[in-house]
Amino acid sequence: MPPDASGFEIIASTDDGMVRVAGEVDAATADQIADAVAEVLDTRLEVVLDLSQVTYMDSSGLRALILCRQAAEGRSARFEIGSTSPEVARLLEITGLAETLLGGPSVRPDALGEPG
């Protein structure tokens, strides 16, 4: 999806399981992250979210990250936040979600792989 006026852009790749998000994440855009992660999970059991280019995030964005993790857990898939911008990292610390969302894979490593 191309960037909008806020610079929001999301690129999901089912080839490598990467979902790259850029720009401002709020109630107007957060659902697109969950949709993109769900799209990747349709074909892979591993998804990595790159939030290093996110310039703003609010509670709607954090809620979307929680939903992404839950979606991965529901499919016994691995969900990882690969990198964060300082803005996102601060919010994760404020809300105590850093350990939950950055704490590592949501399932055992031997559960990884592509759906058979």
Place this chain on the structure above:
Amino acid sequence: MNGNGVKITAEVISLRIPADPRFLRVARMAASSVGSLVGLALDDLEDLKIGVGEVVTSLLELGNGNELTLEFQLVDLGVELFAYVELDGPSEIDEERAALGLQILDVVADEHQFSLDTGRAAIWFRRSVDTLADVDES
């Protein structure tokens, strides 16, 4: 009223925005502009933007499609926001998001207060210059 629909009377800036998440960014941009008028530093401006974003997000959920009113008040070394929405129907509150928003507000606001009266939900929020940081830097 200027060309952007922002009314400036004395030291109050009023802004009415449609009940559409796409206008969250407008509220944040207005907050940043107002904060710069009182000389907030970049970190303070960022906290003000984050706080206003959380306030508006919560009122959007509560307002069930009703227009929001934001009144920014310039105060000594800071900005106060009084924002409200009329309530005339069922609201869809995402409680987990709201709890996260409250945690964020606790950190970025000097003070904040929520009131729910008959027919109206309102949030008051204040953010001032981070005087502790200024002392540390001196």
